[in-house]
């Protein structure tokens with residue numbers, strides 16, 4: 191495994207064929223999907239106290255089984271020589287992260303725009319029956335960050351400005367995003383989140399290519415960074 195550091199950001203090149211990565215992702219992604227169901231059931235269950243205690247005891251045993259073999263810290267972002275990258279712990283798109291919806295982001299071929307759709311359930315509630323405003327910001331931040339990066343450079347959120355136009359009910363939502371402008375190391379991005387009734391939140395963001403992450407196009411120092419959302 192080769193460690194690569196761009197300024198303060200570390201990522202790892204691992205020699206795993208894409209087919210095996212896809213397989214691992216399908217298996218562990220299935221586990222995360224089951225845990226997502228568990229999260230929803232935990233919020234909504236009305237079983238009695240004894241049943242909760244019994245379920246909890248079983249869950250603690252299951253968790254202990256998973257912990258018999260685990261990595262020492264967070265999942266990080268990894269990539270292989272075929273250009274497949276994956277960030278399984280990412281809070282928004284992480285396939286192994288039950289906290290992540292997970293969002294599947296579709297980027298246009300020119301990488302200037304992106305679109306994402308997902309259904310948000312009880313775990314994402316803020317106002318009663320509505321999507322938490324911070325969740326809307328979180329999801330848009332990820333879509334905007336990826337779009338700003340255009341998968342060819344590292345960008346970080348500098349300023350995110352949100353205008354909440356109307357409450358967004360839990361249920362199916364969609365996000366649209368586009369690069370509006372670019373000046374030096376600043377990439378200006380616009381996004382919105384809404385549903386079939388229209389836009390609920392508009393966002394504008396300044397995403398910065400950090401001074402420590404300006405890459406040399408010739409040496410391809412950061413070539414391992416690719417379309418993580420697709421993998």
Ligand SMILES: CCCCCCCC/C=C\CCCCCCCC(=O)SCCNC(=O)CCNC(=O)[C@H](O)C(C)(C)COP(=O)(O)OP(=O)(O)OC[C@H]1O[C@@H](n2cnc3c(N)ncnc32)[C@H](O)[C@@H]1OP(=O)(O)O
Pocket residue numbers: 331332333335336339340341342343344345346347348349374375376396398399400401402410411412413414415416417418
């Ligand atoms: C081979 C290719 C590689 C491809 C890679 C593709 C990967 C694809 C995969 C995945 C995509 C990413 C998906 C993630 C999505 C989630 C995003 C997050 O959650 S990011 C975490 C939260 N954000 C932070 O933690 C930042 C913390 N802040 C910093 O690190 C710095 O303050 C930073 C980088 C924002 C700026 O540091 P400086 O040293 O580079 O900035 P200075 O040189 O002072 O300024 C440059 C210009 O930017 C403006 N600027 C600086 N900070 C700004 C700010 N906060 N807001 C707006 N403008 C700012 C300045 O005014 C200046 O503008 P003037 O050139 O003078 O016009």
